[in-house]
Amino acid sequence: MSPAPRLASCFLLSFFLASGLFLRGDSSLFSNDLISDTCSDCSESNPNVDYGFCVASFESYPQSDQADDLTELGRISIYILMENVTGTRDFVNGILENESLDHYVQGCLEDCSELYSDSIPTLADAAEAYDEGRYKDANIYLSSVMDASSTCEEGFAEKEGTGNSPMEKRNDNVFSLGAISLSIMSELRRRRLPNQEATSY
Template identity: 45%
Template sequence: MSPLRSSFFIFLAVFFSFFAGFPAVNGHNLILETCKTCAQKDPNLSYNFCVASLQAVPKSGRADLRQLGNISIKLTKHNVTATRRRVKKLLKKKNLDPFVKGCLDDCFELYSDAIPSLKKALKDYKGKRYEDANIDVSSVIDSATTCEDGFNEKDGVVSPLTKRNNDTFQLSAIALSIIRGYFKAALYLVGHGQVVIPPFEGWWGLIALV
């Protein structure tokens, strides 16, 4: 590893460790600001869905930005696990259309693979391996999209998993936006030779500039 790359990762570890120590000034406002920025960065992400999902977790009201990222990954994992159970239940139905059954089989495999990916994402996120966490969560978005697209390949077929696939997509997009925001802001600061941590309330303002 080159000295420059080594120095960057040392800085990154200090950067996030320092910032993680800031208490949430106002958990509710932080959620609103986070979801607003996430929705602006990704036009496919629903602001209202983001707010409702994060606020549904009691701990989110006292969370800082990094903790919100962890919460969003856990929400995605919970949804993926529940969706896998739902697919398994649907596959037990008798007289399933062969095409629909084939799609459900594919979805079951996709969601089965997504669970360990999210477990790894949580581990990578906690270990501040943000690029790895980004890859882990991105694969889950691909799984939800692939599952839904399978049903659309035949005219007249209605997917029984549209809402669940969309929820998985949205939750994963929220997590990705936060993860990418952290990493891009760190790269921006390093690239400009700046090692001063931005004020807590100015964090998303910095990310918006990147």
């Protein structure tokens, strides 16, 4: 791992530790309702968010049950995205160890590796912006990560005969997780500025 992604990962872990997400008492009943309601709102307001995927994503991360408001759940959504992006970067690099890869597919995977490696420090910036309430900036960073997943997938479709993309599922997951975070920020901004359009940023 290069220094920049390593520092970014350390920063994000410190970010969530400082937020107290690992130190709260049991509030699972409230949080389960919070997760369900949040995912319902996100899926209704954003066509890129699937309710079942949203709920499953939060349930896969134990600290989600300890979030007691939407702001904390938004922080967790960014952390889940960071874990997913890091895992996807590692997955790509693992495939690249195969020396018998088709030359074109290898090139696509190398592009994906670079895109996801660059996304890790970008997500650290998104987390910092989110924590400071700079949702417009966080939106830009998160949208960049979602674009990276789309760019990765599009590379495999540019040449016929390359077969199914080995990245399709993972790219879809990254895009969907980003959409969840964006939807939560849109709602937080709407609450902050009730007389303005939350989707204007």
